[in-house]
Amino acid sequence: MGQFSVGVNTYTAVGTYDHQEMVQLVVSLSKHSAMPVTDLMLVFGQHLLGRFYTMYPDFFGDIRSSLDFLEGIETYIHTEVRKLYPDAELPRFECTRSADGLQMVYRSPRHFGDLAEGLIQGAVAHFGDHLDMTRLNQADGSVRFDLTLLS
Numbered sequence: 092m093g094q095f096s097v098g099v100n101t102y103t104a105v106g107t108y109d110h111q112e113m114v115q116l117v118v119s120l121s122k123h124s125a126m127p128v129t130d131l132m133l134v135f136g137q138h139l140l141g142r143f144y145t146m147y148p149d150f151f152g153d154i155r156s157s158l159d160f161l162e163g164i165e166t167y168i169h170t171e172v173r174k175l176y177p178d179a180e181l182p183r184f185e186c187t188r189s190a191d192g193l194q195m196v197y198r199s200p201r202h203f204g205d206l207a208e209g210l211i212q213g214a215v216a217h218f219g220d221h222l223d224m225t226r227l228n229q230a231d232g233s234v235r236f237d238l239t240l241l242s
Contacts, residue, residue, distance in 0.1 A: 129205050136209015140217060157218040158193045158238065161211060162186045182207065192222070192239040196229075204234035211236055 117135075121128045144151055150168050154160045165184045172179055182199035197207045208226060215222050221241040228234055 140213025
């Protein structure tokens with residue numbers, strides 16, 4: 092298991108942490124790197140998808156497309172994560188599949204829509220799909236992602 096320290100805190104792969112700590116880390120990194128917080132969260136989400144693939148290859152199983160993978164986050168992946176980490180506070184993804192794409196609505200009190208977008212981008216890149224993605228921030232704090240297959 093990996094672990095790292097920042098200041099007085101040590102982080103491990105099996106711990107649960109206050110999401111505000113992550114926000115503080117990203118804001119600090121943004122100040123030091125001059126990279127906007129939004130960009131850092133997108134890049135981190137893309138990186139995180141790769142880490143998930145390395146650490147939990149069973150979650151990817153026989154899945155052959157990003158749409159199939161993303162559609163299964165709530166019903167398969169989050170179910171399995173809750174078995175491993177019963178106290179995990181996971182975001183919700185409401186998915187609606189169509190013939191040419193997928194609509195995903197991300198809901199979380201943490202408001203990590205940028206991280207979710209980075210994870211989606213990471214999945215699309217991982218599977219090598221050609222998609223158009225539109226993001227719509229909703230008045231209720233949720234984020235809607237419309238993914239459309241390109242021919």
